Structures are given as C-alpha cells and as structure tokens.
Amino acid sequence: MSPLVLGVFQYMLPNGFSGQSWKHPDNRGVDYLTLDHWLGLARKFEDAKLDFLFFADSYGYPTVDGRIPDVAFRDAMNFPNADPMLVITALAAATEKLGFAVTASTVFEEPVANARRFSTLDHFTGGRIGWNIVTGSSQAAAAELFGREMIAHDDRYDRADDYLDLSLKLWESTWEPGAVRADKEAGVYVDPARVHPLVHQGPYHRSTGMHVVEPSPQRSPVLFQAGSSGRGRTYAARNAECVFVQGTTVEAVAATVADIRSQAVGFGRDPDGIKILVGMTVLTAPTHDEAIAKRAEMWAMSSAEGAAAVYAGNTGINLLELDPTRGLSQIEVSGEQGQSNIDRFRGADGRAEPTVGAILDEIRKRGLRGGIMAGAPSEVVDEMQDYVARTGVDGFLLEPHLTPGTYDDFIDLVLPVMRERGLARTEYQGDTLREHLFGAGQRWLGSGHPGAAYRAGMVPQGA
Amino acid sequence: MSPLVLGVFQYMLPNGFSGQSWKHPDNRGVDYLTLDHWLGLARKFEDAKLDFLFFADSYGYPTVDGRIPDVAFRDAMNFPNADPMLVITALAAATEKLGFAVTASTVFEEPVANARRFSTLDHFTGGRIGWNIVTGSSQAAAAELFGREMIAHDDRYDRADDYLDLSLKLWESTWEPGAVRADKEAGVYVDPARVHPLVHQGPYHRSTGMHVVEPSPQRSPVLFQAGSSGRGRTYAARNAECVFVQGTTVEAVAATVADIRSQAVGFGRDPDGIKILVGMTVLTAPTHDEAIAKRAEMWAMSSAEGAAAVYAGNTGINLLELDPTRGLSQIEVSGEQGQSNIDRFRGADGRAEPTVGAILDEIRKRGLRGGIMAGAPSEVVDEMQDYVARTGVDGFLLEPHLTPGTYDDFIDLVLPVMRERGLARTEYQGDTLREHLFGAGQRWLGSGHPGAAYRAGMVPQGA
Numbered sequence: 009m010s011p012l013v014l015g016v017f018q019y020m021l022p023n024g025f026s027g028q029s030w031k032h033p034d035n036r037g038v039d040y041l042t043l044d045h046w047l048g049l050a051r052k053f054e055d056a057k058l059d060f061l062f063f064a065d066s067y068g069y070p071t072v073d074g075r076i077p078d079v080a081f082r083d084a085m086n087f088p089n090a091d092p093m094l095v096i097t098a099l100a101a102a103t104e105k106l107g108f109a110v111t112a113s114t115v116f117e118e119p120v121a122n123a124r125r126f127s128t129l130d131h132f133t134g135g136r137i138g139w140n141i142v143t144g145s146s147q148a149a150a151a152e153l154f155g156r157e158m159i160a161h162d163d164r165y166d167r168a169d170d171y172l173d174l175s176l177k178l179w180e181s182t183w184e185p186g187a188v189r190a191d192k193e194a195g196v197y198v199d200p201a202r203v204h205p206l207v208h209q210g211p212y213h214r215s216t217g218m219h220v221v222e223p224s225p226q227r228s229p230v231l232f233q234a235g236s237s238g239r240g241r242t243y244a245a246r247n248a249e250c251v252f253v254q255g256t257t258v259e260a261v262a263a264t265v266a267d268i269r270s271q272a273v274g275f276g277r278d279p280d281g282i283k284i285l286v287g288m289t290v291l292t293a294p295t296h297d298e299a300i301a302k303r304a305e306m307w308a309m310s311s312a313e314g315a316a317a318v319y320a321g322n323t324g325i326n327l328l329e330l331d332p333t334r335g336l337s338q339i340e341v342s343g344e345q346g347q348s349n350i351d352r353f354r355g356a357d358g359r360a361e362p363t364v365g366a367i368l369d370e371i372r373k374r375g376l377r378g379g380i381m382a383g384a385p386s387e388v389v390d391e392m393q394d395y396v397a398r399t400g401v402d403g404f405l406l407e408p409h410l411t412p413g414t415y416d417d418f419i420d421l422v423l424p425v426m427r428e429r430g431l432a433r434t435e436y437q438g439d440t441l442r443e444h445l446f447g448a449g450q451r452w453l454g455s456g457h458p459g460a461a462y463r464a465g466m467v468p469q470g471a
Numbered sequence: 472m473s474p475l476v477l478g479v480f481q482y483m484l485p486n487g488f489s490g491q492s493w494k495h496p497d498n499r500g501v502d503y504l505t506l507d508h509w510l511g512l513a514r515k516f517e518d519a520k521l522d523f524l525f526f527a528d529s530y531g532y533p534t535v536d537g538r539i540p541d542v543a544f545r546d547a548m549n550f551p552n553a554d555p556m557l558v559i560t561a562l563a564a565a566t567e568k569l570g571f572a573v574t575a576s577t578v579f580e581e582p583v584a585n586a587r588r589f590s591t592l593d594h595f596t597g598g599r600i601g602w603n604i605v606t607g608s609s610q611a612a613a614a615e616l617f618g619r620e621m622i623a624h625d626d627r628y629d630r631a632d633d634y635l636d637l638s639l640k641l642w643e644s645t646w647e648p649g650a651v652r653a654d655k656e657a658g659v660y661v662d663p664a665r666v667h668p669l670v671h672q673g674p675y676h677r678s679t680g681m682h683v684v685e686p687s688p689q690r691s692p693v694l695f696q697a698g699s700s701g702r703g704r705t706y707a708a709r710n711a712e713c714v715f716v717q718g719t720t721v722e723a724v725a726a727t728v729a730d731i732r733s734q735a736v737g738f739g740r741d742p743d744g745i746k747i748l749v750g751m752t753v754l755t756a757p758t759h760d761e762a763i764a765k766r767a768e769m770w771a772m773s774s775a776e777g778a779a780a781v782y783a784g785n786t787g788i789n790l791l792e793l794d795p796t797r798g799l800s801q802i803e804v805s806g807e808q809g810q811s812n813i814d815r816f817r818g819a820d821g822r823a824e825p826t827v828g829a830i831l832d833e834i835r836k837r838g839l840r841g842g843i844m845a846g847a848p849s850e851v852v853d854e855m856q857d858y859v860a861r862t863g864v865d866g867f868l869l870e871p872h873l874t875p876g877t878y879d880d881f882i883d884l885v886l887p888v889m890r891e892r893g894l895a896r897t898e899y900q901g902d903t904l905r906e907h908l909f910g911a912g913q914r915w916l917g918s919g920h921p922g923a924a925y926r927a928g929m930v931p932q933g934a
Contacts, residue, residue, distance in 0.1 A: 043595055067583065082661065089683055090595075094588060121580070121617075132553075132561070152680050190485070190501050195494055196545050198547065215616055
C-alpha cells in the first residue's frame with residue numbers, strides 16, 4: 009500500500025467536532041482568535057509532513073424553528089467563528105511546504121472576487137492553496153443573514169457549474185506563460201500580445217475582461233469538494249481533484265468512491281486524478297484501554313439537545329419534536345437542504361431505517377461527518393489499512409476531538425507506525441499542494457480536467 | 472502644532488503612483504507578490520512609529536473606448552494586482568502596533584461577508600484594522616468584470632448608507648460586552664441572554680440573524696473614506712473617522728476640510744472626531760538640488776499616453792482624442808463616473824479651466840491623486856506645516872514614487888526634523904488603530920458617531 013494522503017480538518021471556531029469538546033481542559037480551541045494558536049498548529053503539521061490543513065467554513069449556525077437555541081450559544085456550535093481565509097498568509101509566512109485548503113461558497117461569494125482571492129493566496133503561499141467548493145449553505149441561517157432565498161439543491165449545482173467554468177477561464181485562459189516579463193530595461197511589465205481578456209456569458213454569471221492577478225504557481229487552486237449526494241458526486245467527478253466523502257458505513261463509502269471514479273472516467277478524466285478522503289477522528293493512546301477511555305470521555309461530553317441543534321441547523325428538522333422510537337419516515341422531508349444529512353439516516357446504504365433516538369445518539373457521539381477509530385496505535389493503523397482496502401479511499405481528513413491533543417497523539421503515536429508500514433511520507437513530494445497530492449512536477453490542473461482545456465497550447469514556465 | 476497623523480499609501484501592484492515608476496532600478500514594487508516585501512515594509516513603518524499602512528484597491532483597470540490599452544499592460548497601470556486584505560494577518564504577526572487600513576467596496580462585496588472579514592481582521596491584528604469604504608468603482612472595467620451595470624453616483628451613496636447601517640448594527644448591536652464567557656467549568660461559551668440577533672430591513676439590504684464573529688477589540692473597524700464630491704463629503708461627515716481628501720490647490724483642500732467639519736457638526740459629531748489627511752508624495756534628499764532632481768527624474772519616467780490611460784480608466788474620457796488647446800468644456804461630460812476627477816479639471820475651485828494638454832501634463836507628473844512636495848528636509852517640513860496651517864488637515868497619507876526609497880528618505884531625513892518640531896510622535900499612543908488616531912483609551916467608535924447609538928448602554932470590557 010502506498011503512502012496515504014493525510015489532511016487536517018479544522019473549523020475556525022472554539023469548539024471541536026463532537027458537540028461539547030470545547031469544554032475539555034486540554035482543548036485549546038478557545039484560543040482560535042489568536043494568531044499564535046494557528047501558527048503553532050501549522051508548524052506542527054508541517055513538521056509531521058502532513059499534506060494540508062483544511063478549513064471548513066460556513067456563514068450559518070444552528071437554528072431550531074427559526075431561533076438560535078441556547079445550547080448553540082452555550083456550546084459554540086458552529087458559532088461564533090471567524091473567516092479562515094484571512095489567516096492563510098500568516099501561516100504561509102511561518103511554513104514552507106504545508107498545503108492549505110479553504111472553503112468558499114459559490115452562493116455567497118462573487119466569482120470574480122473569489123478568483124482574485126485564491127490567485128492572491130496561491131502567490132503568497134507559493135502554490136500551496138486549495139479551494140473547497142461549497143455549492144450552497146445547508147443552513148437556512150446563512151440565507152437569512154444574507155437576505156436571500158434558499159436555492160434548490162440541484163439548481164445550486166447548475167449555478168456552481170457555471171461559477172467554476174468562469175473561475176477556470178479566469179485562472180487558465182487569460183494569461184499565457186511568459187506574459188509577465190517585468191523587464192525594466194525594455195519597459196515591459198506585461199506583454200500585451202500574451203494576454204487574452206475573456207467574455208463569459210453563462211446561464212447565471214456574466215463577465216467581460218481580464219483576470220487582474222498575474223498567473224500564480226498553480227494557476228487554479230487545488231479543487232476540493234465534499235459532495236456525497238447524487239448531484240454532488242457528479243460535480244465532484246467532473247471538477248474535483250480532492251473529494252471529502254461522508255458515509256455511515258464502509259459499504260456506503262466504498263459505493264460512493266466507486267461511483268465518483270466511474271463517473272470521472274465518463275468525463276474523460278483519470279480516475280486516479282481524484283484523491284478521495286474520508287473524515288476520521290482518530291483517538292489513540294499507548295494502550296487499547298486508554299484509547300477507548302478517550303472515546304468514552306468524548307461521548308460523555310455531548311448531549312441530545314446539542315445533537316438536535318446541529319442536525320436542525322443543517323436540515324431544518326427538529327428531531328426532539330419527533331417520536332424517538334420511529335424513523336424519519338414519520339415526517340415529510342423535502343430534501344431541499346442538508347440532503348445528504350437526511351439521506352444518510354433514511355435507511356439508504358442498505359441499512360434498516362434508524363430510529364430518531366438512534367440518529368440523535370449517533371450525532372451526539374460523532375457529529376455529522378466522519379467516523380471514529382479508537383485504539384492503540386497499531387490497532388488504529390490496522391483499521392486504517394482495512395478501511396482503505398475495502399473502500400478505495402486515498403487517505404483521511406483528520407478531525408479533532410481535542411485541538412491540538414488529538415493531532416499530537418496521531419503524530420506521536422500513529423504516524424511512526426504508518427511510516428514503518430510505508431503508509432505515511434517522511435518528506436513532501438514537491439513545493440506545491442498539487443504536487444503533495446499528485447507528485448513532483450504536477451503544479452497545474454491535470455490534462456483531463458475541464459480547466460485544462462482553457463489553457464490549450466500553454467506549458468508551465470520552466471517546464 | 473501637535474503631532475500629525477502619518478499614514479502610508481500603497482496599492483498591491485508593481486507600479487507606484489506616477490505613471491511608470493516601476494521601471495526605476497531602485498523600485499522594489501515588482502516584488503509585490505512576495506510576503507517578504509510587505510513584511511519588510513510593515514516592520515520599517517512600525518519602527519518609524521507611523522500610524523498605519525493604507526491599501527488602496529480596486530477590481531478595475533484602465534480601459535480606453537472599452538479596450539485595455541497596451542500601455543496599461545506594459546506599465547502595469549492599476550493592474551496586475553492582488554487582494555491586499557489577504558496579507559494583513561501576515562503583517563500583523565510581524566508587528567505589534569502598526570495600524571492597517573484596507574479598501575472594500577460597498578458595490579462588490581456582500582455586507583455580511585465584509586463585516587465578518589473586518590471583525591476577523593480586528594481580532595487577529597489586536598484591534599489594528601481600518602476599512603476604507605469605497606462606495607463604487609469609478610472604473611467601468613470592474614462593473615463589466617462583475618457583469619453588472621454601473622450604478623449612478625448618488626444612488627451608490629444611498630446604497631452605501633444602507634450598507635454601513637447594516638454593518639454597524641452587526642458590529643455594535645448584536646453582542647453585549649461580557650456575552651462571551653468562555654467558561655469551561657460553567658459550560659458557557661456564550662451567554663444567550665447577552666446576544667441580540669438583528670432584523671435589518673433597509674431599502675437595499677436585508678438581513679436577519681447574528682453577527683457570527685464575537686466582538687473584536689475595536690468592534691467596528693476604523694472607518695476611512697476618500698470622498699471629495701459633494702455627496703461624498705456628506706457621507707464622510709456623517710460616517711468617516713479618517714478622510715482622505717483630494718484636491719489640486721491648497722484653497723480647494725481648505726474648502727473641502729471646512730465643509731466636512733461643518734457638516735459633521737450638523738450630524739451631531741465632534742468636528743475633531745474626523746481626522747482628515749491629504750495624499751502627498753514627499754521627495755527629499757540632503758540638499759534642495761538633489762530633491763528637485765528626484766522630482767525631475769520621476770516626471771521624466773511618465774508619458775502622455777500613460778496619463779491618458781489612467782484618466783480614461785477613471786472617467787471614460789479619452790483625452791488623446793480631444794483638442795489639447797481647449798478645456799473639458801469642449802465635450803459633454805456626464806459626471807456619472809470618476810466625477811471628482813472630472814470636476815477638478817473643469818475649472819472649479821476658482822481656477823480658470825485648464826486645457827486638455829495641461830490636464831495630461833498634470834496627470835503625467837503626479838497621477839490622479841495627491842500633491843508633491845520636493846525639497847531638503849527642513850524645506851519639506853516647512854511646507855507641510857504651512858499646508859496644515861492653511862488647510863486644517865490633520866496629517867498626510869504618504870504616496871510613493873519609489874518603494875521603499877521614497878519612504879526611506881522620509882523616515883531618515885524628514886521624520887527627525889518633524890520630531891524636533893513636535894510634529895511627529897516618538898511612540899504610539901495606544902495599542903489599537905483608533906487609539907493611534909484619537910488617543911489612548913479610544914478603542915470604540917466615538918459617542919457622536921451613528922454607530923455608537925447601536926450599542927446604547929454598553930461599555931468596553933475593562934473600561
């Protein structure tokens with residue numbers, strides 16, 4: 009088995025993933041508004057040769073029946089938070105190799121402004137930036153905050169297609185290599201013959217003009233996406249370079265991975281040109297019993313009330329008002345928002361429909377996203393290997409219970425075992441994030457990617 | 472005369488202010504895409520105890536008759552550029568006191584997203600951030616790039632009023648002091664009784680919900696504005712804490728300053744609660760003759776073609792197509808865009824109408840904004856004192872010919888003379904940008920500011 013891709017998952021907020029872990033005495037998430045907190049984490053992850061630090065983000069927060077429940081305030085559930093994009097240059101100045109991925113929404117950000125931000129970050133990180141494309145907020149609160157109507161789920165993906173198409177044209181088609189000469193003696197900063205203003209007339213977005221930022225090391229940021237719904241998987245198969253999948257069971261994740269790779273082939277892409285990661289909270293300790301005790305401690309720190317608030321914020325459904333002994337089929341579910349978080353508890357994936365009580369318990373124990381592995385280091389690595397073998401994922405996005413403790417344990421205890429087995433790198437493969445994922449020299453979007461067509465005939469400078 | 476406010480003006484692009492100064496061998500503007508360039512400047516300005524680094528910004532670039540002229544590419548006129556907001560945290564990590572001001576447009580940025588960005592920056596800078604409110608782009612290119620119609624000048628200010636009103640409600644009204652307890656033992660991160668979701672139903676912007684960022688040291692960023700038009704002065708008088716005025720003559724600047732302060736009183740504000748700065752390129756050297764030679768060298772580096780491109784990009788008017796011996800009255804001018812840059816050459820300010828040839832010469836020599844002072848250090852300081860006495864400005868926004876050379880000269884030669892005369896500070900007055908401008912303890916918006924009304928009854932923590 010070759011080395012796995014290893015990213016670190018964080019929100020820029022005081023809380024961790026499980027409902028109430030901010031309260032743990034060893035959790036330093038409460039320092040999230042200090043630069044030192046993030047600088048320390050970034051240096052730690054780079055020392056460990058992890059591939060990237062991934063910032064999830066959303067403008068929303070949990071609401072239940074249109075109101076923010078007290079538990080959301082008390083336990084800082086997705087909220088308060090801050091804008092992680094703004095801290096990237098500070099982290100870049102303190103590191104040399106670590107990649108970064110930042111979330112930005114195709115609903116709430118203007119495409120031209122967003123393209124300029126990622127080009128700016130790609131310059132200042134030296135080609136270490138990725139964009140986690142979120143095609144809408146699953147939280148009604150964000151739409152209300154922006155004074156917008158919620159956009160239907162599939163329409164959001166049509167908009168997101170058009171948005172990405174415009175973004176790729178800006179990054180890939182407007183500047184030829186060599187357009188920037190910066191030749192003081194000749195008096196030519198940009199060679200006018202090598203720039204190409206665009207005209208984009210899409211169904212949702214129009215733009216006429218030049219991408220204002222000169223080409224950055226990667227041109228397009230590495231494209232991340234987290235879509236597990238049907239339409240989301242199609243979007244990922246066409247556009248994403250790194251996909252973050254969710255799933256309740258090994259079988260469900262395996263099916264999603266197979267579907268994405270198969271659809272990618274249909275789009276003319278190399279199926280291995282997409283790295284697929286699954287979110288995982290890895291709780292480890294020198295012995296099995298200590299690790300299991302950590303998991304029990306984590307579970308003990310959460311409540312059904314908090315779990316219900318998180319779920320309602322994503323789906324609009326207040327589980328506490330339902331019959332806990334029956335499943336979600338007891339109500340009409342529109343699926344307009346938070347679809348994947350509804351689908352996964354509907355009894356899809358070949359499972360019997362779980363009861364509302366079981367759903368609450370599951371969310372209480374692990375939040376809405378990834379899985380949990382708990383055990384001694386070699387047990388955990390065994391489980392990771394088994395997981396990879398059975399699902400076909402390329403690696404893991406490491407979710408915290410405690411920051412930085414969960415990562416310290418992983419780095420100190422799990423990574424050495426992974427390295428012994430050839431499952432973790434001891435050095436970065438290149439200088440840019442895309443090279444970390446796809447190998448030295450792969451600075452630009454792969455040739456099968458739709459963005460590559462926009463730079464027909466261009467080759468990287470120095471290549 | 473008390474110490475003056477001294478800010479540094481920069482765009483995040485390779486060129487300086489005068490048309491072609493990027494080509495000068497000593498100009499390091501071409502390093503603008505490296506963090507080291509900006510880190511070095513920020514440390515230099517902090518060592519000199521300058522108040523703040525101000526980043527002008529725009530999504531636009533010069534177009535002439537709808538096309539980007541070759542000279543704009545060759546001489547990097549406003550373009551290519553990068554997003555300066557993204558570099559602030561890197562600079563904050565390398566400094567302790569220097570303030571920062573960043574431009575954001577009320578036309579091109581969403582108010583909720585913009586408010587979150589500035590709150591984030593205020594946290595990570597420890598209260599050292601200011602927002603330069605731009606109420607629209609004067610450049611048609613930006614509107615085309617965003618696929619938007621240009622918005623009429625006065626309507627833009629009505630929108631900007633509504634935008635700022637929403638922003639101030641988010642920053643000032645939603646979180647009471649003490650709302651964030653972060654008390655792990657009590658299990659209370661936010662006290663739900665001390666937060667107040669808002670409902671904003673303005674003529675242009677609607678928003679319902681919570682400001683997602685907990686209160687930052689200054690709550691609202693320091694509010695900068697650069698408006699010299701009639702409507703712009705009214706906006707500044709009501710809202711701005713620091714105004715950047717433009718003007719061709721001492722008399723015109725004096726009249727603008729008097730008008731802004733008088734209107735501020737009409738809005739119930741302390742007229743000295745607004746710091747008014749004028750843009751100035753200060754060229755100095757040990758002797759008078761050397762300084763004058765620097766000015767001649769700067770003038771020699773620019774062309775009428777470049778001046779025409781800059782002017783056309785701001786106003787839509789191609790001066791090269793007009794009769795150079797007559798004034799702007801030879802054509803119909805709508806004044807919809809770049810109004811102040813049309814007005815100032817119309818023969819207003821009590822001047823005879825300049826010819827198109829004279830306009831081109833003036834722009835060629837100094838760009839579209841501030842003035843130039845050239846002389847030995849004591850001559851320059853004499854001129855600054857005279858300028859302040861005659862206009863009532865509170866200080867200067869220092870514009871570069873060469874970066875960093877123009878600033879090095881100012882710091883090494885002019886500042887010591889200013890300090891001898893009590894015109895420049897030898898230490899910062901406080902920790903936050905607002906304290907640098909208004910004195911120790913003045914962390915929040917002043918009591919006469921419209922934003923202060925939104926925090927009725929609140930007092931700063933620790934005050």
